[in-house]
Each structure stands twice: as structure tokens, then as C-alpha cells.
Amino acid sequence: MVELLAQTGLNAIYAASYMSLVAVGLVLIFGVMGVINFAHGELFMLGAYTVVALYADFQLPFLFAVAVGLVFVGVVGLGMERALFRPLRDNPLGGLVASIGFLMILQALAVMGFGVRMEHVPPVTQEVIVFSEKVRLAVPRLFVIVAAVVLLTALWAFLKKTRFGWALRASAQDPEAAALQGISINQTSRIAMFIGAGLAGIAGALTAPLVSVNPYMGHSVIVSAFIVIIVGGIGSLEGAVVAAVAYAFVHTIVTTFWDGVIADIVGLSLMLVVLIVKPTGLFGTADRA
Amino acid sequence: MLLEIRDASVNYGKVSAIRGISMNVPDSGIVTIIGGNGAGKTTTLRAISGLERLKSGEIWFDSERIDHLPADRIVARGIAHVPEGRRIFPDLTVEENLRTGAFLRRDQAAVEADLEVTFTRFPRLRERREQLAKTMSGGEQQMLAIGRALMTKPRLLLMDEPSMGLAPIIVEEIAKIIQEISAESAPVVLVEQNAELALDLADYAYVLETGNLAMEGPADELHDNEHVRAAYLGV
Numbered sequence: 195m196v197e198l199l200a201q202t203g204l205n206a207i208y209a210a211s212y213m214s215l216v217a218v219g220l221v222l223i224f225g226v227m228g229v230i231n232f233a234h235g236e237l238f239m240l241g242a243y244t245v246v247a248l249y250a251d252f253q254l255p256f257l258f259a260v261a262v263g264l265v266f267v268g269v270v271g272l273g274m275e276r277a278l279f280r281p282l283r284d285n286p287l288g289g290l291v292a293s294i295g296f297l298m299i300l301q302a303l304a305v306m307g308f309g310v311r312m313e314h315v316p317p318v319t320q321e322v323i324v325f326s327e328k329v330r331l332a333v334p335r336l337f338v339i340v341a342a343v344v345l346l347t348a349l350w351a352f353l354k355k356t357r358f359g360w361a362l363r364a365s366a367q368d369p370e371a372a373a374l375q376g377i378s379i380n381q382t383s384r385i386a387m388f389i390g391a392g393l394a395g396i397a398g399a400l401t402a403p404l405v406s407v408n409p410y411m412g413h414s415v416i417v418s419a420f421i422v423i424i425v426g427g428i429g430s431l432e433g434a435v436v437a438a439v440a441y442a443f444v445h446t447i448v449t450t451f452w453d454g455v456i457a458d459i460v461g462l463s464l465m466l467v468v469l470i471v472k473p474t475g476l477f478g479t480a481d482r483a
Numbered sequence: 484m485l486l487e488i489r490d491a492s493v494n495y496g497k498v499s500a501i502r503g504i505s506m507n508v509p510d511s512g513i514v515t516i517i518g519g520n521g522a523g524k525t526t527t528l529r530a531i532s533g534l535e536r537l538k539s540g541e542i543w544f545d546s547e548r549i550d551h552l553p554a555d556r557i558v559a560r561g562i563a564h565v566p567e568g569r570r571i572f573p574d575l576t577v578e579e580n581l582r583t584g585a586f587l588r589r590d591q592a593a594v595e596a597d598l599e600v601t602f603t604r605f606p607r608l609r610e611r612r613e614q615l616a617k618t619m620s621g622g623e624q625q626m627l628a629i630g631r632a633l634m635t636k637p638r639l640l641l642m643d644e645p646s647m648g649l650a651p652i653i654v655e656e657i658a659k660i661i662q663e664i665s666a667e668s669a670p671v672v673l674v675e676q677n678a679e680l681a682l683d684l685a686d687y688a689y690v691l692e693t694g695n696l697a698m699e700g701p702a703d704e705l706h707d708n709e710h711v712r713a714a715y716l717g718v
Binding site: 368370376 | 532533534553554555558559563564566570571572573574575579580582583584585586587631632635
């Protein structure tokens with residue numbers, strides 16, 4: 195029983211890692227630009243397909259493919275900012291609808307390029323860290339955990355310690371007052387979009403060998419990410435990380451002891467409870483909710 | 484003239500907020516804009532700093548036309564704006580708020596020196612350096628908003644209702660600070676509903692009434708003007 199719990203804990207930490215990367219990006223984009231990026235799950239999918247193309251098909255080194263995934267998806271994010279969200283800035287609903295349209299385009303492109311079959315990416319390494327007979331952690335999963343800790347720490351340092359970090363937070367709190375300090379909303383939007391999309395991309399790239407890659411894989415990720423954001427509080431990056439960890443634990447435990455569908459139901463029910471008890475989320479403020 | 488507004492009009496949708504206003508701000512001193520609610524005082528300041536677009540007219544700053552520039556470029560030219568309601572960044576610390584004012588500046592050593600000057604001018608801000616801005620009192624937040632604007636190293640400072648909602652003793656302190664700034668740092672354009680205070684501080688005054696320029700003149704002359712006394716000074 196102890197071993198089963200320990201193994202479930204490890205699985206949950208892994209799930210929390212890639213979920214926080216996706217959710218934090220989504221929160222960052224919403225905070226700075228005020229738009230809910232429905233295509234965020236598809237940016238995750240795009241990161242996974244970068245690894246399918248470069249690592250599985252062209253046999254390039256895995257870490258190189260992951261780095262390309264980060265940058266490439268980040269650049270797609272820049273394109274979205276320029277082409278969709280900037281022209282629709284005064285129309286948050288417009289941004290949301292445009293991102294839903296873009297989601298479908300990305301899915302269709304993935305189907306055209308790779309087909310609807312599930313891609314199996316060969317494992318990067320077969321190595322497993324054995325804690326005991328029944329408690330094991332596959333090394334590729336460890337990659338994801340380490341990457342999430344490193345990237346989230348770097349993001350935190352960027353936001354707290356650099357002038358562009360202050361600018362981003364200022365812009366999220368009051369874009370007009372930020373403009374009066376010389377902080378351009380176009381500039382902060384570009385930064386938020388590049389980071390947010392890039393984090394989704396790298397999460398998809400890192401998990402590609404561990405999941406079945408298909409054009410519709412973004413769907414389950416975005417549902418989890420939304421639950422995490424609503425539970426954590428819409429404006430709060432810290433909240434997103436804490437909620438991702440909590441949600442991943444609940445989801446993984448319920449999946450282990452009952453099954454996945456019940457875990458989804460439990461997750462959504464938790465979201466409902468939080469919305470009823472504290473509508474701004476556990477860490478959120480009412481300002482932009 | 485440092486700043487010239489020529490025949491400027493601003494509309495909000497179909498409603499006109501200011502109509503054909505012309506104003507001048509010289510290289511030193513305090514210019515005030517007084518008037519009642521909805522007279523167009525705030526709109527005038529917002530138009531200068533690029534937060535509102537002109538429907539017609541021109542704004543010139545230091546021989547450059549600026550009315551087509553976005554707000555973040557106008558700050559770069561040297562116009563700082565302390566907005567109505569202070570608009571400090573609530574979840575940034577006091578020091579981070581001040582540093583956002585220096586966002587565009589590359590002279591790192593001078594920024595650190597100016598931060599020190601700001602903390603000397605506002606000792607309360609030094610005490611609360613690491614505190615979140617939203618935890619401070621109204622007067623302290625107003626000082627933070629002024630300090631943040633000064634960190635941009637402005638050549639002209641726009642202030643919108645700095646006395647709003649503050650206790651009389653704090654208002655006196657703010658008034659002293661405005662005089663210091665105009666003497667030491669940069670000329671000030673002061674928008675105030677407290678006309679008594681504004682006319683006391685200013686050298687020159689403009690009176691706005693429902694979007695039109697009703698009157699202008701040296702502040703002490705307007706202070707003694709029948710109409711101004713009856714309408715704005717309550718005597």
C-alpha cells in the first residue's frame with residue numbers, strides 16, 4: 195500500500211509538471227492580454243509534433259528537437275499575437291473566438307501533415323530509476339519534472355528580478371498606467387505570448403515520447419488547464435502552479451484507485467465547488483476575473 | 484513654449500469632451516486647469532499624454548508634433564503623467580513601482596541615484612520599500628504615483644487631481660511637493676477640482692466649462708475674478 199501510494203505520488207508529480215507549464219502560460223497570456231487562448235492545447239500538440247518530425251522521423255537529437263519545439267511554438271505565439279489578438283485587443287470575446295478558429299486550423303494542419311493515426315515516438319532512453327520493487331520512475335518522466343522546475347524557476351526570476359518582468363506584471367495590473375511609464379502593451383503582449391506559447395510547446399515536446407501523439411491531444415490538456423486556472427484563480431501564476439499540483443494529485447490518485455473517467459468527473463466537480471465557495475479561485479483577486 | 488495645444492478637440496464616440504482648446508505651457512512654473520466635473524480637464528491631460536486621440540487640432544512638445552504618438556513614445560519624449568486616482572500597480576512593491584517609472588532609462592547609475600533622491604524626498608516610501616503598493620494609505624499611494632512619474636526623468640509633469648480624497652494635512656504636504664518639483668525638476672500642469680489650492684500654487688490658469696475654454700490668465704488675477712470666485716471658490 196505504501197509503495198502504491200509512493201508510485202502514485204511520483205506519477206502525480208510528473209502530471210503536475212507538464213500541466214503547470216501549460217497552465218502558467220495560459221495564465222500569463224490572460225493576465226497581460228486579457229484574452230483566453232483556446233488554442234493553447236493545440237500549441238502543446240504542435241510541440242509534440244515538432245518532436246515527431248525532428249526526432250522520430252529525421253532522427254535528430256531529442257534535446258535539439260525539444261529546443262526547436264520551444265522556439266518554434268513561441269514564434270507561432272508571436273504570430274498569433276500579431277495577426278489575431280492585437281487587431282482584436284478591444285474585443286476580448288473576439289480574441290477568444292479567433293483562438294477557437296485557430297485551434298481548428300492547427301488541428302486540420304496536423305491531420306494534413308501527419309494523418310489522424312497516433313504517432314509513437316521511440317523512447318529517448320529505457321532507463322528507469324528503481325526506488326524499490328514497485329516504485330519506479332522512468333528517466334524520460336524525470337526530464338519533464340526537471341524541465342518544469344527549471345523553467346518555472348526561471349520564469350519566476352524573470353518576473354521578479356528583471357525590468358521586463360516588472361513591466362509584464364505592471365502591464366497585467368494596469369495596461370494604461372503601464373503605458374504612462376513607457377511600457378508598450380504591444381511589447382509586453384509579444385513577450386507574454388512568446389513565453390506562454392513556448393512553455394506549452396516545450397511541455398508537448400517533452401511529453402511526446404510518453405503519450406500517444408495525435409492531432410486532437412490538445413483537447414484533454416486544455417480541459418485540465420482550465421480546471422487548474424479556475425481553481426487557482428485566474429490572475430495568479432502562483433495559484434496556477436499550486437492548483438496544477440493539487441489537481442494532478444487528485445486526478446492521478448482517483449485514476450489509480452478507480453478510473454480515468456471518474457477522475458475527470460471529480461476534477462470538474464472540484465472546480466464547481468471552488469467556484470461556489472470562492473468564485474475568484476483559491477489565489478485569485480477579483481480584478482480581472 | 485515647452486508645450487502648445489492648438490485648437491484641440493476630443494470626442495468620446497459622438498459626445499464631444501473638449502472643443503477647440505488652445506493652451507501654452509512655458510519652460511518653468513505651474514500651469515493649472517480648473518473647472519467642474521466633466522469640464523474636460525482630465526481629457527485634456529489624457530490627450531497630451533497620448534491616452535486619447537484628437538479629433539482635430541495639434542499638440543506640440545518642444546517643437547515636435549506629438550499628437551499622433553502612442554502613450555509609451557510620449558513618455559520617452561519627456562512627459563510624465565500622474566493619473567487621476569493614482570493608478571499605482573497594486574501588486575508590485577513600492578520599489579518595483581518606482582522602477583517601472585525608469586523602464587525606458589538606460590543610465591543605470593543615474594536611475595539608482597534618482598531612486599535615492601526619491602526616497603529622500605518621500606521617507607515613507609523608503610520605510611515601505613518592500614511592501615506591496617496596495618497596502619499603503621491614500622496619501623502614501625499619491626506620493627508613490629508622483630515618485631514613479633519623477634523616475635521617468637520628465638521635462639514636463641502632468642498631475643491629475645493629486646489632492647483627491649486626501650486629508651487636509653496631506654494635501655498641504657502634496658502642495659509643498661508640487662512647488663518643489665516645479666522649482667527643481669520640471670514645469671507642472673496641474674488639474675484640480677480644489678480651485679483654491681490650484682490658484683494658490685499656479686502661475687497661470689485655464690478655466691474649462693463643459694469642454695470649452697472659458698477663461699485664462701495669471702492665477703492671481705483669476706483668483707480675484709468675480710465669475711471664478713462665484714463658480715469655483717464658493718465666495
